[in-house]
Amino acid sequence: MIWRATLSVIFAWTVAANMGGCQPGPVSPPNDNTANDNTEPVEDVVQWTADFDATGFGFMSAAWGSTPDDVFVVGGQAESGEILHYDGATWQEMNVPDLPRLIWVFGFGPDDVYAVGEGGGALHYDGTLWSVLETPTDEDLWGVWGSSPTDIWIVGGDTNDANDPIILNYDGCEFETIDLPDVANDRNATALFKVWGIGSKVFAVGSGGLIIELNAETREWAQVDTGSGQDFVSLWGTSEDNIVAVGGRVTGQISVYDGTAWTTTGSDELSDLNQGLNAVFMVAADLALIGGVNGYAATYNPMTGELTVEFAGTNDTIHGIWGDGAGLFHVVGGLAATSGSSTGLALVRSIGDPGDFFDVPPQLPGTLPDPAAPTLTLLAADDETKPPAVIVEGSELTFFEGIQGGNHVEPRLRVTGFPAEAADSAVNVTHSLTLVADGRVISELENGALSFSGSGCAAEGVFEANRRFFFLNEVFLEILNGELDLEGVAAELTVTIDFEGVTATHTETVTLTFGGAG
Secondary structure: OOOOOOOOHHHHHHHHHHHHOOOOOOOOOOOHHHOOOOOOOOOOEEEEEEOOOOOOOOEEEEEEEEEOOEEEEEEEEOOEEEEEEEOOOOEEEOOOOOOOOEEEEEEEEOOEEEEEEHHHOEEEEOOOOEEEOOOOOOOOEEEEEEEEOOEEEEEEEOOOOOOOOEEEEEOOOOEEEOOOOHHHOOOOOOEEEEEEEEOOEEEEEEHHHOEEEEOOOOOOEEEEOOOOOOOEEEEEEEEOOEEEEEEEOOOEEEEEEOOOOEEEEEOOOOOOOOOOEEEEEEEEOOEEEEEEHHHOEEEEEOOOOEEEEEOOOOOOEEEEEEEOOOOOEEEEEEEOOOOOOOEEEEEEEEEEOHHHHHHOOOOOEEOOOOOOOOEEEEEOOOOOOOOOEEEEEOOEEEEEEOOOOOEEEOOEEEEEEEEHHHHHOOEEEEEEEEEEEOOEEEEEEEEEOOOOEEEOOEEEEEEEOOOOEEEOHHHHHHHHOOOOOHHHOEEEEEEEEEEOOEEEEEEEEEEEEEEEEO
């Protein structure tokens, strides 16, 4: 996989602003629908406030959650992806593998979430760890959505080259690259920005006004008429005959699908639609929340075409919106840069009495957890001649002081890639840790026997050696007394897997750090 610190024109306006040294203009006063100068209390007033302090974080591209207390926000700097998680009380930055900026997030539950981004980057979260998915492309990936965990669609592409858009289908185990026929792309679009579906309808939207629809029976994509030549960036709906897509660059456009055809309305018909649009979330059949360039925010009624501008209190880009079903809408964006620092935006929109403004206080990111233990992925052979492979993700172990004496480290092993029918097969995994200092072995311990259960197309299991690798108190005292330098301790973690008579062994040199009591 090739990682490129580049952005397509979806962020072009922010890049131009950053390069030109332009600063956002002054923020306008609130519109009448968000402020109340009367002495009498007014119900159902729209409130925009900080979701959390985004200082120090990169551009925030998208939000998605399974429930109001399980929300993910993805984004980052050009060279590094970032993910934050909300548990209903606080936000916390998550440990993320080394990938470029992440663009979109979607999932099926708190333990089954996908994120995609630049340079073909893709991640999966199982409720415990984010792991890298090796996609068959190094093009930027802009959108992910699935009808089920075994039917996931990912779209992308580069608007700066002449290649075809990227369409990937993932069955939870393998990626299939889908070629878009010329007849389905007579606009010569080079990128698809989002994919989304409901019921039997699945659409993808992209550059040059392209919208394509998936035939549920033939699994083929076909182009549909949109009446527009401007990019469509995002879409959402409430039913098969009520879907809204937004886009445009300098000026915005909104297109509505009624179950038969798409009808596009631009800024000529909607005078308030004076900014390019990136984000849409359908609140109800007659209400879509939309956002775009320069902090543009509005509600749109697809039934009547009525557009009502709101005051979000920012001039930064609004790029993603997700509603939690309980009245809160997580709105993210910022200023993106292809090099240097990007800045993030994280707002929450709610509706209520002005006196209840702080019923939804800004939530600050929690402290970062200790570095994650190394994750070793053991892949079974794809043929009888090739032994299982051991892939190491991370190379640092945290050295803890035991509460009841003794000291330990906690490596975590993940075993994947076994065929589903192997769930009842005998799989034995052993791992040992050897510590060497000043030419002498100071500890050599072994643990073993891993069991696992089937999951989707592959049997998968997680084994945690919870406080299994204990060190003698004498060793720990040597470290505390300065007689033994922890940095001078060589540590080797060896993993051996035996599956259906095939044995593979891998030894990884790991770094030990002191993590205090554990």
